Amino acid sequence: MNKKTQNNTASNSPSPYNGGITIKSSKELQYMELAGGIVGSALTLLKRSVEPGITTKELDAIAYKEITRLGAKPTFKGYRGFPASICASVNEEIVHGIPGKRVLKDGDIIKMDVGATINGFIGDAAVSVPVGQVSLEAIELMDATEESLKRGIEAAQPGNRIGDIGTAVQIYGESLGYGVVREFVGHGVGRHLHEEPQVPNYRDPSKGPGPLLRHGMCIAIEPMFNIGGWETSILDDDWTVVTKDGTLSSHFEHTIAITDEGPRILTVHS
Numbered sequence: 001m002n003k004k005t006q007n008n009t010a011s012n013s014p015s016p017y018n019g020g021i022t023i024k025s026s027k028e029l030q031y032m033e034l035a036g037g038i039v040g041s042a043l044t045l046l047k048r049s050v051e052p053g054i055t056t057k058e059l060d061a062i063a064y065k066e067i068t069r070l071g072a073k074p075t076f077k078g079y080r081g082f083p084a085s086i087c088a089s090v091n092e093e094i095v096h097g098i099p100g101k102r103v104l105k106d107g108d109i110i111k112m113d114v115g116a117t118i119n120g121f122i123g124d125a126a127v128s129v130p131v132g133q134v135s136l137e138a139i140e141l142m143d144a145t146e147e148s149l150k151r152g153i154e155a156a157q158p159g160n161r162i163g164d165i166g167t168a169v170q171i172y173g174e175s176l177g178y179g180v181v182r183e184f185v186g187h188g189v190g191r192h193l194h195e196e197p198q199v200p201n202y203r204d205p206s207k208g209p210g211p212l213l214r215h216g217m218c219i220a221i222e223p224m225f226n227i228g229g230w231e232t233s234i235l236d237d238d239w240t241v242v243t244k245d246g247t248l249s250s251h252f253e254h255t256i257a258i259t260d261e262g263p264r265i266l267t268v269h270s
Contacts, residue, residue, distance in 0.1 A: 009238040010080045011096045012183065015194035022190050023216035028121065029257055032190065032218050035072065035123035036255050036266030038116040042066045043127055043269040046086070046114070052106045052132045056088035059112065060099035067116045075115030075122050075193055082239065087113035087126075094224050094232060094241045094249040095126075095184055106132035109142065111251040115193060124189050124220045125267035126253035137227065138248055141178065145225040145250035148172045152201075152221045153256055156263040162197050162210030162219075169223045170202040179230035181249075184241060186222045189255055215260045222253030 024032060042063045049062050064085040067074050074085035082098070089097030089111040090104070097111070104110060113126035128142045148169045155168040165186075173180040186199030197211045201223045228247030235242060243249050257264045 009234050010082070011234050011239045011241055013080070015187070015192075019192070019195065021188060021196045021211060021217060023214060024190060024218055024257070025216070028190070029216065029218075031119045031121040032123065032255070032257060033266050035116050035118050035121045036125070037123070037268070038067060038070045038072045038118060039114050039123035039125045039255070039267045040269035041070060042114050042116065043112065043125060043267070046112050047127060047129050047269070050104065050110060050129045050131055052104055054104055056090070056097070056099040056102050056104070056110070059088055060084045060086050063114055067114075072116040072118040075117045075124065076113075079193060087111070089113075089240065089251070091248055092243045092246050094181060094226070094243060095251055096239045096241050098237060098239055104131045107134050109134060109138050109248065109250065111249070113251070113253065120191055122189055122191070122193055123267050124193065124253065124255050125269070126222060126251050127269070128250040128252060141225060141227055141248055142250045144173065144176050144178060145223055146252045148223045148225065149221060149252040149254060152223060153254065153263050153265065156213055156219070156221065156256060156258060158213055158215055158258055158260055158262070160213050162199055162213065163203050163208070165221060166200040167203040173223065173225050179226035179228055181224035181226065181230050181232060183232050184224060186220045186253070189218050189220045213258045215258055217258040218255060218266070219258070220253055220255045222251065224249060224251045
């Protein structure tokens with residue numbers, strides 16, 4: 001597909017949510033953990049299913065079956081017209097790839113982003129997975145992105161600020177020479193997929209340190225690293241985000257709860 005400008009696409013239009021930052025009750029956190037567990041189960045199954053010769057549409061069907069088997073609904077399906085249950089983004093595709101007839105081949109890396117809704121609450125997480133034998137460059141990129149997610153989560157302590165998360169991610173990624181994507185960011189999550197606050201993967205001095213992290217907040221942290229520059233383009237399907245320079249990209253994400261004891265991952269997978 002052709003690349004297009006960043007304006008007026010489904011992939012990057014602002015969230016319609018305007019309810020501010022929500023603090024979840026103990027009961028609501030239980031619902032968030034249930035939704036997160038379903039996402040984790042689907043991702044575990046997807047990771048085990050990735051192999052040369054499978055199509056992204058087949059992976060989408062696997063996720064749909066698992067999410068619905070566990071009593072939830074795929075959050076992404078129908079969201080702003082998105083046609084599938086998961087986002088499946090290959091190689092230079094960063095996020096929001098639409099599953100279809102594409103056959104995965106040895107040496108690819110695939111990013112799979114999954115959302116599940118149950119009892120009105122949402123879990124959201126993503127992984128990058130090698131297909132067969134991949135290059136050392138690809139392995140190092142994925143390892144670095146996953147490590148940056150861990151560092152971002154560690155920074156999400158009660159009493160810290162949203163900006164501390166992005167600072168941790170950016171410092172680590174740029175120290176290794178990667179482009180840290182700026183045009184797509186993490187977000188609050190709860191009854192809506194994209195709630196406040198935004199959770200950038202970089203520190204924006206013009207916006208200050210950001211909101212205070214408090215017990216009961218739930219956020220999705222999702223670093224995206226490129227081997228080349230951080231700039232992005234959107235394909236003419238209005239969804240698929242790619243690296244502007246065509247280099248490989250990696251994406252990892254967890255939904256976490258901020259608690260008085262520290263951050264708790266809600267979307268655990270194996």
